[in-house]
Amino acid sequence: MQQHILEIKNLSKSYGETVALANFSLDLGKGEVLGLLGPNGAGKTTLISILSGTLRDFTGSVTFKGQDLFADRGLKNLIGIVPQEMAFYEDLNATENLLFWGGLYAIPEKELKKRARELLALVELGARAREPVKKFSGGMKRRLNVAIGLIHRPELLLLDEPTVGIDVQAKMSILDIIRNVGREGTSVVFTTHQLSEVEQTCARIAIMDRGTILAQGTLAELIRIVGEKEVVEVSGEFSAAAFSAIIQQFDGNGMEVLSVTDNQAHLAFADPERIPAMMQHLFQRHLPIADLKIKSPNLEAVFLKMTGRSLRD
């Protein structure tokens, strides 16, 4: 049995009437890279804030290496957190930033300088190490943000949407860093709402929405949830109610409605032969359809089935 480095049990947190986390439970193995996938407002940032110790008034428990995470402040020295924001000093250069943030941990100065050089090489900022960070591009800043979270060689790294707002090349670079960190034995929890990122990076994926885990497993295990069904995405100028009324009249022979919103619907077909008939059914009822895509079973289909909405919602 794999030893769990992090165990979250029945974590609940509300902001007034709004439930951010509802009996959220999750385990993480040593050296495991877990992708936490959820739309905006799913509760990902609340979870990271609780784990970082900056958010209180919650119920449930979090144990790290078998100890209550919040009972011993020293345990925080073993956890690295990369927030969504570029939380560092833009007037300092990259080396100075790493030395400042590393200085908050009990790292001897010589070792800290060596670690800063290693990390700058890892995130490909070695050549720009002495330049003020305010002159960096968005991607470079994101890489520095990740490096700061790693300065004290954490055993657990929590990343909150580390690729927001950067170009594809920079995104790939950060995903590479995360994979490398995982390979070196650091456990990683990585929140995102980008399906492709977790597909490329994580050994295990957890889908969360409305403060709770809906499904978790490897990519293959999750895809099995929707079965070997073709997924049809229908887009157009229609309302959710109109689409639902029309599709109910259709005999799909095992067709499953994954999600319906205004202007878009997702349907899964166990018998792909029924797709042309479904299209004809929609056209005959004059449903204004602009686009129709047929996809193989993938993580998006799983997400749609579990949450009833797409990640863009």
Place this chain on the structure above:
Amino acid sequence: MKKIWHIGRLDLKLMVRDRAFFFWVLLFPLAFILIFGNLYQGSKTDAKASLTVLNQDQGRWGAYFAEKLKAPGIELAIVATAPETYLRMLVIPPDFSLKIERKAAQELQFRKDSQADLKAGAVADTKISQAIVKLLAELIMYGNRDMKAFFAARSPYRDLVQVRTRLPKDTITKIPSGFDHTIPGILVQFVMMMVLIYGGISVMEDRKKRVLARILYSSASPAELFGGKFLGRLLMGLLQSAILVVAGLLFFRLNLGNAWLSALNIVVFAAAMAALSIFVGSVLRNEEMIIGVSVLTANMFAALGGCWWPVEIVPPAFRALGRISPAYWAMDSFHQVIFFAKGLETVWPNLLVLLAFAAVFTALALRYFKISE
């Protein structure tokens, strides 16, 4: 403690690194000091204590007396005819010797230019008094002997008496200059302004960018984070003070009175401002608001507190109102220490009031200090 120092030191480093730092912290206050300092300065200065002796005496006693005025601190000019200009002049009358030989009463005139330096005047006054005492003592010792024999080459009565002058306890020996008021005043004003602006803006920016939250992601406690931010702002205030004190000592002969007590006054005042800046940075949401509030607060406190002019010259109601300003207590403390050479026994209530301000501002800062929006 190490983490508090680590956090505080960085804030100081970021302030010093600001491109406009030397303008705001050195050049701008120096311009104020020059304007106000010269405004309050006397038009003439006479640091060497020059004394002109107009010796009109027909005998030998006038010259003998004038010789006794020679001393290291005096620039003596003995003349036979009155010059057109002088700072201070002692007039030895034509019948000076005659009256001594007759043991008659003497009257010497001492004339001063009203604009002449008071400190140098005090030195001249003392030297004249010493010379008179010496001469009288010699005459008393000489008694009824032949006056003409007094000036014999080996007379045992010549230069017989030494007079040492000692001032009574608590006598103010240093006369304050205009700069002795202006430099502490501008120091207090700029400590307020710089600490509130730099300190307030950096707290606000660190909160908005979640830098404060990220510091707490480490094992640093909220108390260490607050302590670090407080220390950073205290160091900002002390650096601003040190720059102006050094400039004052180097260029304006600043008199600090009891330097330790003046330093204690600066530390306690800077501590109050450090706490206030955290409060300002916690409750205000953008840079423009912080600059506006800080400039307004610092200038209002400076005017009420007597940073620009001594509070003694303002109406009593205005002076009473000034007590709401921490600057008032700091400036009054400086006045007591620098102008009147007072010690801790006099200024402790001021320091206590400043500590009370620091405590209230710290309580407010703690109440409103937020790590994120």
